[in-house]
Amino acid sequence: MNDDPAELAVEFNRRLREVVLLVRQATTGLPLTAQQLSVLGSLESGPRRMSDLAAEHGVRQPTMTVQVNRLEEAGLVSRGRDADDARVVTVALTDEGCRDLAHGRRARTAFLAERFAALTPDERAAIAAALPAIGRLRAP
Amino acid sequence: MNDDPAELAVEFNRRLREVVLLVRQATTGLPLTAQQLSVLGSLESGPRRMSDLAAEHGVRQPTMTVQVNRLEEAGLVSRGRDADDARVVTVALTDEGCRDLAHGRRARTAFLAERFAALTPDERAAIAAALPAIGRLRAP
DNA sequence: TATTGTTATACTCTATAACTATA
DNA sequence: TATAGTTATAGAGTATAACAATA
Numbered sequence: 001m002n003d004d005p006a007e008l009a010v011e012f013n014r015r016l017r018e019v020v021l022l023v024r025q026a027t028t029g030l031p032l033t034a035q036q037l038s039v040l041g042s043l044e045s046g047p048r049r050m051s052d053l054a055a056e057h058g059v060r061q062p063t064m065t066v067q068v069n070r071l072e073e074a075g076l077v078s079r080g081r082d083a084d085d086a087r088v089v090t091v092a093l094t095d096e097g098c099r100d101l102a103h104g105r106r107a108r109t110a111f112l113a114e115r116f117a118a119l120t121p122d123e124r125a126a127i128a129a130a131l132p133a134i135g136r137l138r139a140p
Numbered sequence: 141m142n143d144d145p146a147e148l149a150v151e152f153n154r155r156l157r158e159v160v161l162l163v164r165q166a167t168t169g170l171p172l173t174a175q176q177l178s179v180l181g182s183l184e185s186g187p188r189r190m191s192d193l194a195a196e197h198g199v200r201q202p203t204m205t206v207q208v209n210r211l212e213e214a215g216l217v218s219r220g221r222d223a224d225d226a227r228v229v230t231v232a233l234t235d236e237g238c239r240d241l242a243h244g245r246r247a248r249t250a251f252l253a254e255r256f257a258a259l260t261p262d263e264r265a266a267i268a269a270a271l272p273a274i275g276r277l278r279a280p
Numbered sequence: 281t282a283t284t285g286t287t288a289t290a291c292t293c294t295a296t297a298a299c300t301a302t303a
Numbered sequence: 304t305a306t307a308g309t310t311a312t313a314g315a316g317t318a319t320a321a322c323a324a325t326a
Contacts, residue, residue, distance in 0.1 A: 003264055005256035009249045012256070012267065015274045017178060020160060022278055025198035028295085035316070038157060050285060058165035063317055065286060070315085087284040087325045109149045115277045116145035116152070123273035124148055130270030133263035134155045137255045138162055168318085175293065190308060203294055205309055210292085227302045227307040 026111040032104040039067055040076060040093060040101040047080065047092035076100055166251040172244040179207055180216060180233060180241040187220065187232035216240055 027034065035057075042048060042056055054064040068091055071077040076097030082088035093101070116124055167174065175197075182188060182196055194204040208231055211217040216237030222228035233241070256264055 003261055003268075005259075005264065006249070006253040008256050008264055008268055009252035010245075011271055013249055013252055015271050016156075016159060016163070018278055019156060019274060021198050023156070028198075033315070051283090058161050058168075059316085060318065061285060062287080062319085066316075069286095085284085085326075089285065105150075109146070109153055112149035112153055112277075113146040116148050119145075119273060119276060121143055123276060124143055124145065126270045126273045127152065128143075128148055130266045131151055131155050133259060133266045134159060136259060136263060137252075138158055173292070191306090199293085200295065201308060202296085202310080206293075209309095225303075225307085229308065 022115075023108070023112070027108055030104065030107055032100060034108075035067065036071060036076075037101065037104045037108070039064075039071065040097055041105070043077065043091060043093040043097070044101065047090045049082070050089045050091065053091060071097070162255075163248070163251070167248055170244065170247055172240060174248075175207065176211060176216075177241065177244045177248070179204075179211065180237055181245070183217065183231060183233040183237070184241065187230045189222070190229045190231065193231060211237070 024034075032040070038057060039053060042053055048056075050064055050068065051061060053068070054061050057064065059067075068077060068079070072079060076094060077091050078094055080090040080092060082090055116127075119127075164174075172180070178197060179193060182193055188196075190204055190208065191201060193208070194201045197204065199207075208217060208219070212219060216234055217231050218234055220230040220232060222230055256267075259267075
């Protein structure tokens with residue numbers, strides 16, 4: 001087997017695009033967008049600062065301000081102030097946000113689960129075996 | 141190893157989100173957006189109809205009209221009419237579009253190639269072995 | 281002066297609804 | 304009447320630049 005990182009990158013990029021398109025086609029019309037769900041997911045482990053959220057999601061601060069504004073208007077998150085540093089805004093999941101996060105995740109995952117169920121056990125095993133390596137792309 | 145499609149879907153979805161974020165962070169500021177590059181890529185094998193392009197990219201016709209308008213203004217694609225059916229608009233890559241496609245792809249792929257180069261040969265092999273199965277998610 | 285966050289403005293991507301032209 | 308495409312309008316997501324408040 002050829003072990004050229006550049007060729008692998010091209011192939012991987014192509015598959016990635018296919019899957020992203022597939023998921024998008026299957027999840028249009030859901031009440032929460034992928035980004036909103038993603039932000040809510042970051043808050044699952046506890047409140048976070050605006051700047052941390054922005055960094056984690058690879059967006060600028062004003063972008064996160066907009067997203068948090070909308071989530072706050074929808075009642076899914078709440079803003080708070082840091083006790084030690086009055087400049088810092090913290091964002092926390094509300095009970096309703098917690099519920100919607102669970103629902104949204106289920107809806108998105110259900111589609112993928114169906115597709116995985118249609119694969120052979122060998123195919124599923126191949127994908128499962130690759131996930132740790134894919135995760136290592138983040139911190140090489 | 142656990143072979144539950146639902147669990148695999150959750151894990152896969154998580155990795156997918158990570159990689160998408162990673163690529164986005166690495167490719168902001170490039171002259172061509174991911175969608176523009178994607179549309180140009182569809183035209184590489186020859187001219188296509190508007191409706192085919194829209195279907196392939198999982199978007200509505202008006203969305204594709206907008207994207208093609210911009211690409212046409214930028215000189216990267218050209219519109220044509222079908223000889224047999226006067227309603228049909230065909231879209232073709234221009235020479236400049238062909239060049240920009242190659243450059244854009246290289247820029248995007250170069251980032252991934254670096255990350256792949258930092259993995260071990262075993263990790264690359266695991267990912268390469270999973271790509272066919274991932275491709276099969278499209279047509280289960 | 282540096283950091284945290286917001287506001288203002290603009291561009292891309294997307295959708296639905298209404299329209300034109302052709303079959 | 305049905306199909307291919309466009310125009311009009313709206314909303315989400317993103318960015319940069321300019322600003323306020325706090326450290």
